[in-house]
Amino acid sequence: MMYPVNEKQHLTIDGVDAVELAQTYGTPLAVYDVSLIRKTMRAFKRIFEKENVPYVVSYAGKAFATKAIYQVAAQENIHADVVSGGELYTAIKAGFPTTYLSFNGNNKSYEELLMAVKNGVGTIIVDNFLELQLLSEIAAEQNIVQDILLRISPGISAHTHEFISTGQQDSKFGFDLQTGQAKRAYEIAINDVNFHLRGLHAHIGSQIFDVTGFEKNAALLADTAYLWGWQPEVINTGGGFGIRYTDEDQPLPESEFADAIIHVLKEKSVQYNWQMPEIWIEPGRSIVGPAGQTLYTVGSRKDIPGIRSYLAVDGGMGDNIRPALYQANYEAILANQPNANAEEVVRVAGKYCESGDVLVWQESLPATKPGDILSVLATGAYGYAMASNYNRNPRPAVVFVENGQHQVVVERETFEHLISLDQDYTLGDK
Numbered sequence: 001m002m003y004p005v006n007e008k009q010h011l012t013i014d015g016v017d018a019v020e021l022a023q024t025y026g027t028p029l030a031v032y033d034v035s036l037i038r039k040t041m042r043a044f045k046r047i048f049e050k051e052n053v054p055y056v057v058s059y060a061g062k063a064f065a066t067k068a069i070y071q072v073a074a075q076e077n078i079h080a081d082v083v084s085g086g087e088l089y090t091a092i093k094a095g096f097p098t099t100y101l102s103f104n105g106n107n108k109s110y111e112e113l114l115m116a117v118k119n120g121v122g123t124i125i126v127d128n129f130l131e132l133q134l135l136s137e138i139a140a141e142q143n144i145v146q147d148i149l150l151r152i153s154p155g156i157s158a159h160t161h162e163f164i165s166t167g168q169q170d171s172k173f174g175f176d177l178q179t180g181q182a183k184r185a186y187e188i189a190i191n192d193v194n195f196h197l198r199g200l201h202a203h204i205g206s207q208i209f210d211v212t213g214f215e216k217n218a219a220l221l222a223d224t225a226y227l228w229g230w231q232p233e234v235i236n237t238g239g240g241f242g243i244r245y246t247d248e249d250q251p252l253p254e255s256e257f258a259d260a261i262i263h264v265l266k267e268k269s270v271q272y273n274w275q276m277p278e279i280w281i282e283p284g285r286s287i288v289g290p291a292g293q294t295l296y297t298v299g300s301r302k303d304i305p306g307i308r309s310y311l312a313v314d315g316g317m318g319d320n321i322r323p324a325l326y327q328a329n330y331e332a333i334l335a336n337q338p339n340a341n342a343e344e345v346v347r348v349a350g351k352y353c354e355s356g357d358v359l360v361w362q363e364s365l366p367a368t369k370p371g372d373i374l375s376v377l378a379t380g381a382y383g384y385a386m387a388s389n390y391n392r393n394p395r396p397a398v399v400f401v402e403n404g405q406h407q408v409v410v411e412r413e414t415f416e417h418l419i420s421l422d423q424d425y426t427l428g429d430k
């Protein structure tokens, strides 16, 4: 693959020199190509508009939740899904229209639900019986009728890593369908004057490459509602559309996933003589994943003859835990000469005190030297979002790039930030 470069042969990201970004803002640095984010958001919308069906594209903020990304989503007039008080707070502070928010999660607290209701969150995706009760009480106290969807655990296994598969029956998410819990939840919700039950939701998992699971999911939700004698206004089939991290991944274009869901629900609407329900999808990874990359500075190396070479960089599992957590694979390129010929195979390791602190398990790279800038590609989803301060490393800065311009959207943490909540211990012997 040939990567975009400038006259210095440096990698460019939406027209900006990646090496200059590293020099300006330091490394590790999370960089997002906002033009690509907008393109993907628009592509999702276009599929539904072309098919002339009612729809909602809701960006799953869990993939990367910062004020700036909610602002881009708002500019593109799409919805967003939040899964915690913190994500909700971020979206509110970003000025995101709360009626365009949905709220997922398997253990939302009373305080979180109250915050959502008070701030006018459009749709709450109710996951369990306790939530039905708490939310009903809150809606009554606040004197509103809350729009809700019910999250169903559909019993569909997606072919993906077990830790990111959520649709199987043995899952902590949603009302179980097989054992009648979903039906019971439906009866409670439909008869509760504090709720307007708009539809059903089921998410089968993440990083999925074939359409079958989505088709089954859409059909199951429609069949379930029909069986209950009810015509839902909304069918939400979640997110989970797979992206390319390495050549092992062969993603379908986003249009194929959405088309498959649309096709099934059009058929079901005819079969059941329904008005076409609104089709909701909640893509996270596919919107921000490919648009993000992380820049690192190359440091030490260790060559074990006949075994392996480790190339260490100045970040690691604190800014991208996915290789350690899911054995995830990534590609890395040398930002100062991305199109140079490969000369060696290395494992890219981080600086954390863990053997599993790996960023790229195996990569062919040109010869590198300390100070070179390495870019790990497609880190935009669940990279910065899952960052930690392990080993008391500050989290990276985040930069947005668009049409040759760049802007910091999250400042780099400092050592001062790291101890800002620490208190001196004063109870011990003086």
Ligand SMILES: Cc1ncc(COP(=O)(O)O)c(C=O)c1O
Residues within 6 Å of the ligand: 060, 063, 081, 104, 166, 203, 205, 206, 207, 238, 239, 240, 241, 282, 283, 284, 285, 286, 381
């Ligand atoms: C309910 C729900 N919606 C949407 C998503 C987003 O998934 P993805 O980032 O794979 O599109 C997730 C995460 O898997 C989820 O749990």
Ligand SMILES: N[C@@H](CCCC[NH3+])C(=O)O
Residues within 6 Å of the ligand: 164, 166, 206, 207, 322, 381, 382
């Ligand atoms: N964090 C996961 C996805 C989790 C999806 C949660 N529903 C990942 O990095 O792939």
